[in-house]
Amino acid sequence: MRKSIRAWRCAILCLLLLFNVEAFSQPSRIQSLTILYTANTNGYLEECPCSKDGLGGLARRKTVFEQHQNGNTLILDAGNLCSPYRKNEAQEKLLISLTEKLSYSLMNLGEQEFSYGLNFWKENGRKLNFVSANLRDKKGHRLTPPFQIFAFEGLRVAVTGVLSESAFQNLPDELRADLSLVPIEEELSKTLVHIKNEQPNLIVLLLRSQDYEAEQSLAKRFPEFHLIISTDERLAREKPLRIGQTLAVSSGSEGEHVGKLSLVVDASKNQILSYKNALLALSKSVKKHAQIDSLIQSFKHSQR
Numbered sequence: 001m002r003k004s005i006r007a008w009r010c011a012i013l014c015l016l017l018l019f020n021v022e023a024f025s026q027p028s029r030i031q032s033l034t035i036l037y038t039a040n041t042n043g044y045l046e047e048c049p050c051s052k053d054g055l056g057g058l059a060r061r062k063t064v065f066e067q068h069q070n071g072n073t074l075i076l077d078a079g080n081l082c083s084p085y086r087k088n089e090a091q092e093k094l095l096i097s098l099t100e101k102l103s104y105s106l107m108n109l110g111e112q113e114f115s116y117g118l119n120f121w122k123e124n125g126r127k128l129n130f131v132s133a134n135l136r137d138k139k140g141h142r143l144t145p146p147f148q149i150f151a152f153e154g155l156r157v158a159v160t161g162v163l164s165e166s167a168f169q170n171l172p173d174e175l176r177a178d179l180s181l182v183p184i185e186e187e188l189s190k191t192l193v194h195i196k197n198e199q200p201n202l203i204v205l206l207l208r209s210q211d212y213e214a215e216q217s218l219a220k221r222f223p224e225f226h227l228i229i230s231t232d233e234r235l236a237r238e239k240p241l242r243i244g245q246t247l248a249v250s251s252g253s254e255g256e257h258v259g260k261l262s263l264v265v266d267a268s269k270n271q272i273l274s275y276k277n278a279l280l281a282l283s284k285s286v287k288k289h290a291q292i293d294s295l296i297q298s299f300k301h302s303q304r
Contacts, residue, residue: 043083079110079208108161
C-alpha cells in the first residue's frame with residue numbers, strides 16, 4: 001500500500017514538473033518592440049541649410065540607427081525620401097544608394113519619390129524596401145506589395161503605407177500622368193482584410209498626407225491600426241497623439257530627427273500595454289558614420 005502511494009506521489013510530481021517545464025518553455029506573450037522612424041528627408045544628403053541648429057544628414061542617421069537598435073527592431077519611413085523637385089539626378093541616385101546602406105525595414109512611397117518620373121524610380125528606387133497600398137501605375141498595376149509582415153519570436157507586425165490625393169497633386173501633371181491613385185479608405189478596407197488573415201499582433205500605417213487631421217480620421221475609420229507614422233510635422237513631439245487605441249507620431253521635417261518608439265505589447269490580446277517615444281536630434285554631437293560620410297564628401301568633391 002505504501003509503495004503504491006509512493007508511486008502515485010512520484011507520478012504526480014513528475015506530471016507537475018513536466019507541466020512547469022512546458023509552461024516555462026513557451027515564449028512570453030508580453031513582447032517588446034523598438035520602432036525607429038523617419039520622414040521628409042526631402043533629398044538631403046547632409047543637414048539642410050535651412051536647419052537653424054544644423055540638424056540632419058544620412059551619416060548621422062546611420063550612427064543613430066546602429067546605436068538604438070535593441071532586440072526586436074523595425075526601421076520605418078513615412079515617405080518623401082527624395083527631393084520635391086528636380087535638382088541633381090546624380091545626387092538623387094547617391095541618395096538612394098546611401099539609403100540602401102541604412103537598412104530600412106520598410107519605406108512608404110511619397111509623391112516626391114517620383115520627382116524624376118516613374119522610369120527613374122523603377123531603375124533606381126526599386127532597390128529600396130518600399131510599400132504602398134494605393135499607388136499604382138497608369139494601368140492600375142501595383143508598384144509595390146500592399147503590406148509586409150515582420151515576424152519576431154512571439155510577435156507579428158504588419159506594416160502598410162498610403163499616399164493621400166492632396167499630396168499626390170503636388171506632382172506636375174506630366175509626372176502624375178504615369179501614375180494612378182486609389183482612394184485611401186477604399187484601398188485600406190480591402191488591404192486590412194488580407195492583413196488580418198495573416199494574424200498580426202500589431203498593425204502599423206505609414207502615412208504621407210497633407211490633409212488636416214488625416215491621422216484622426218483614419219484612426220477613427222480604421223481602429224485596427226495600433227500605430228500611424230505620419231509625415232505631418234505637427235505631430236513631431238515627444239508625447240504621441242492618441243486616438244482611441246491608436247497612437248500617431250511623426251519625426252518632423254527635413255530629416256532633422258529620428259523618432260524612437262519603444263513598445264511593450266501583449267501579443268495574446270494584440271494590445272499595446274505601454275510606450276515611450278523620443279525624438280533623437282541629429283545634431284553635431286552625433287558622430288557621422290565614416291563610410292556614409294566618405295561617400296558624400298567624395299560626391300561633393302566630384303561636383304566642384
